Amino acid sequence: MGTVEIRFSALPAHVRTARLVAAAAARRAGVDEQLLDEIRLAVGEACSRAVGLHRRGGLSAPVIVIMGGEDKRFVVAVRDSLGDPSGLSVPDSGGWDDVMLGLAVLRGLVEDLEVHQLADGAEVRMGWPVP
């Protein structure tokens, strides 16, 4: 299917756009319709987390979402620019409840979930099967 990449300013309003694009790309990739709600929610959670990190860190860099098919999977990678060394760690202050709940939703929802350290940030990578 090739890839779809979006980058957006770390504004809460754009998270919805990212969700909608992810659902559209997943449908295009042939993912089972029943998984689309899950993908919408998971991508929203990962993007909300990235937006929150950027805003707390005062970063002007965009959040990047890369979507594509690989090995019978639909993969979405959400990249932040914070270089969070422990991946899905909880920040020291602010939004504790939201962050904890966000992690609980992501972990409860997505079986195929990895966090990678990048040179200039972290990447939450999620995958879903394509029949």
Place this chain on the structure above:
Amino acid sequence: MDLTLDTRTLGDRTIVEVGGEIDVYTAPKLREQLVDLVNAGKYHLVVDMEAVEFLDSTGLGVLVGGLKRVRAHDGSLHLVCTQERILKIFRITGLTKVFPIHNTVEEAVAATD
């Protein structure tokens, strides 16, 4: 779709009808509404989520915050929700043990804490 909010009184309960999408962008509106109600002395709330189309962890956080606020005044916060995709989010976060969740507004209003 954006968030819609509507409140009405039923007996000693205040019903908050929520519609549309509750996410990182719209959740502050819901938080503001719940805070305003508590500040106005409304401590027994029923949040009707039947018209909610999307809920994420930010929305959950606002509901948990609302629950904490009403409990500080010996109040209550009941939810009305029958949509499986929304209930699933409460289940995976363990919040079904925290919130009383009802099938109808009438059932929620009749419930005692």
